Amino acid sequence: METKVYALTGNPEEDREAISLAGQVIRSGQLAAIPTETVYGLAGDALNPGSASRIYEAKGRPSDNPLIVHIAEIQALEKIARDISPKALELARRFWPGPLTMIFPKKDVVPLETTGGLDTVAVRMPAHEAALGVIRAAGGYVAAPSANRSGRPSCTTAEHVLEDLNGKIGLILDGGPVGIGLESTIVDLTGRLPCLLRPGFISLKQLEEVLGEVETDPAVKGQLAPEQRPKAPGMKYRHYAPRGRLTVVSGTPEAVAGLVNRLTEEALSRGENPAVLASSETAGLYRCKNVLEVGSRARESEIAHSLFAMLRRADELEADPIFAEEFDTPQLGGAVMNRLMKAAGFHRIKASE
Numbered sequence: 001m002e003t004k005v006y007a008l009t010g011n012p013e014e015d016r017e018a019i020s021l022a023g024q025v026i027r028s029g030q031l032a033a034i035p036t037e038t039v040y041g042l043a044g045d046a047l048n049p050g051s052a053s054r055i056y057e058a059k060g061r062p063s064d065n066p067l068i069v070h071i072a073e074i075q076a077l078e079k080i081a082r083d084i085s086p087k088a089l090e091l092a093r094r095f096w097p098g099p100l101t102m103i104f105p106k107k108d109v110v111p112l113e114t115t116g117g118l119d120t121v122a123v124r125m126p127a128h129e130a131a132l133g134v135i136r137a138a139g140g141y142v143a144a145p146s147a148n149r150s151g152r153p154s155c156t157t158a159e160h161v162l163e164d165l166n167g168k169i170g171l172i173l174d175g176g177p178v179g180i181g182l183e184s185t186i187v188d189l190t191g192r193l194p195c196l197l198r199p200g201f202i203s204l205k206q207l208e209e210v211l212g213e214v215e216t217d218p219a220v221k222g223q224l225a226p227e228q229r230p231k232a233p234g235m236k237y238r239h240y241a242p243r244g245r246l247t248v249v250s251g252t253p254e255a256v257a258g259l260v261n262r263l264t265e266e267a268l269s270r271g272e273n274p275a276v277l278a279s280s281e282t283a284g285l286y287r288c289k290n291v292l293e294v295g296s297r298a299r300e301s302e303i304a305h306s307l308f309a310m311l312r313r314a315d316e317l318e319a320d321p322i323f324a325e326e327f328d329t330p331q332l333g334g335a336v337m338n339r340l341m342k343a344a345g346f347h348r349i350k351a352s353e
Ligand code: AMP
Pocket: 065, 066, 067, 068, 103, 115, 118, 120, 121, 122, 144, 145, 146, 183, 186, 197, 231, 232, 233, 234, 235
């Protein structure tokens, strides 16, 4: 299959046409990659079981990993979800359109293929004009997981999507680099207490302001016992991973640089090609030639925005091993470290003074 790329140019007429074309592709049961404010999504008709199967196939994703359904208006929620509480509606009014996914018991119109066999459905409304346009043009309900091959870092540009899915999907809508760069926060509203399944741009504190007490799924912190199942099935897979072995190194900046300099020099002497993921404040402390600057600690959104791109950059450099600083900044640090620790298979070492 040929993958056609349509760039959104800002010309209203051309953009309308590209958006309507993406909508038609999805209505016909095929797939289109679309920009959202978080990461690029691989969009199919959420109410068509065949589309869900195509998504799993294109991503190489296990079919027990459910898809998030994207809608373009709050009223659309009623058709697909049950037990929508007043607090859920308040969350929707406060954070939609935006990077928040809520989980509800599902109605029968949502095929089990879309929900990975679960009787619940994950829903969000993206804050991206083109994405909303595509959802409307596609009939109002679009399943759109991140548009990467399963296990790889999510795509924050159309070029990343092409890297992973060229020849596997009909169309890519190129809206340029995305704004946030991390996937949505996911909160499960089907239990006695609301439960955070995936941290994101909307923080736990923001959720608690509306919901009161919110639990955190142990899988978020990698604290799941082997016999336990994570509530978000996707959390059990290795994820976001570059091809090289990634290790997170914690400690003071000087101690981290000291240890990483020793480890990268040892790797070089073994003929390997090491790389370091560092903040712009500390990048100068490393002697390794492949230092990938993820952004400034003073501007957290910069780090969130470029994390996945830098993990992909490490692959382009064929880097292995890769060492990353901790980016445990106050607002987005939880979400960033969740992705980074998963990418590292939870492998972290401590640099002592
Ligand atoms: P992605 O769309 O690739 O960002 O991944 C979607 C995430 O949402 C995965 O981790 C899924 O396991 C999770 N998810 C989607 N639907 C549900 C659901 N009904 N219950 C729990 N987790 C869900």
